[in-house]
Amino acid sequence: MNSRLLIALPLAAVLALPAMAQTTSSSTQNQPASSTDNANATGKAPLAPPSREGFWGRVNPFARKSYVKRQTEPIRDRVNELDELTDANSKAIKDTDSRAQAGIKMASDKADAADQHALDAGNKATMAQQSAQQVTTRVQTVETVVGNIDQYKASNQTEIRFRPGQTVLSKDAKDALDQMATAVKGQHGYIFEVQGFSSGKGQAAIENSQKVAESVVRYLVLTHEIPVYRIYLVGMGNAPIATDETAKTKRISGGRVEISLLKNDLEQLSSNSGAPATSPDQQQQPK
Numbered sequence: 461m462n463s464r465l466l467i468a469l470p471l472a473a474v475l476a477l478p479a480m481a482q483t484t485s486s487s488t489q490n491q492p493a494s495s496t497d498n499a500n501a502t503g504k505a506p507l508a509p510p511s512r513e514g515f516w517g518r519v520n521p522f523a524r525k526s527y528v529k530r531q532t533e534p535i536r537d538r539v540n541e542l543d544e545l546t547d548a549n550s551k552a553i554k555d556t557d558s559r560a561q562a563g564i565k566m567a568s569d570k571a572d573a574a575d576q577h578a579l580d581a582g583n584k585a586t587m588a589q590q591s592a593q594q595v596t597t598r599v600q601t602v603e604t605v606v607g608n609i610d611q612y613k614a615s616n617q618t619e620i621r622f623r624p625g626q627t628v629l630s631k632d633a634k635d636a637l638d639q640m641a642t643a644v645k646g647q648h649g650y651i652f653e654v655q656g657f658s659s660g661k662g663q664a665a666i667e668n669s670q671k672v673a674e675s676v677v678r679y680l681v682l683t684h685e686i687p688v689y690r691i692y693l694v695g696m697g698n699a700p701i702a703t704d705e706t707a708k709t710k711r712i713s714g715g716r717v718e719i720s721l722l723k724n725d726l727e728q729l730s731s732n733s734g735a736p737a738t739s740p741d742q743q744q745q746p747k
Contacts, residue, residue: 611724612650612651612722612723612724613722613723613724614720614721614722615650615721615722615723616640616643616720616721617718617719617720617721618636618637618639618640618718618719619716619717619718619719620633620636620637620672620676620716620717620719621633621714621715621716622672622714622715622716622717623714623715624659624713624714624715625668625714626714626715627671627672627674627675627715628675629675629676629679633676634679636719637676637679637680637683637684637719638683638684640652640719640721641680641683641684641686642684643721644686644721645684649723649724650690650721650722650723650724651690651691651692651721651722652677652680652686652690652691652692652719652720652721652722653692653718653719653720653722654673654676654677654691654692654693654694654717654718654719655673655694655696655717655718655720656668656669656670656671656672656673656674656676656693656694656695656696656715656716656717657669657696657697657698657699657715657716657717657718658672658695658697658698658714658715658716659698659713659714659715660697660698661698662697665697665698666695666696666697667695668697668715669695669696669697669698669715670693670695671695671715672715672716672717673693673694673695673717674693675717676717676719677691677693
């Protein structure tokens, strides 16, 4: 009997040691975490390793399912929380990326709009420069025309002959005058210079030259409505005619009228601007 008791006591002690180790480990796991361990991603205390490994070490051949469940449940919870944190971080990253892309697109659109505004401004500046250049050219042209407003140049010239004592215009004379008058219809900045010559002597020659010149002026005014202020008439009498520098001057028999069409640059200025120009003569025309 005593021998059996001696054998049973050591065996009971051996079986009690693993249970005590499990109880010690469980009590260590269930201890509350300190306030300094809460500074982590989940707000929970980090998992602490068991303070002791028990009689059997890390592997307990006598561990039950409840013990294994208690040991692995915190790990499973932490893994689930880590998955939730990972998903939340992924969503936050996607949201940040989408907002960044929207901001980049908005900035790109504003940059394109600014480039378009700059291009429009450049085009307007170019147009303004061209307009300024045109105005400068126009002003220079006007200054030139105004400076030469009284400088008339011969544009066309014709001569009409009369028999002695005759002042009536022939058909050829009328055709020549029609051609000259038609060329200046609706224009400005021109004058007709009419010079009459006549054979004879003294005052009689002057009066005859005046009469033949007046017949030409009368035809231009009545037939072609040439303003009188655009015609300058002078009776030259029997003044000699200078043909050229080498030939000698000669006198005529009968009457002769020289009609010269003189123009200045006012009509050219009017045609370049596209608007009718007002000459000084036209401003003085009575209404």
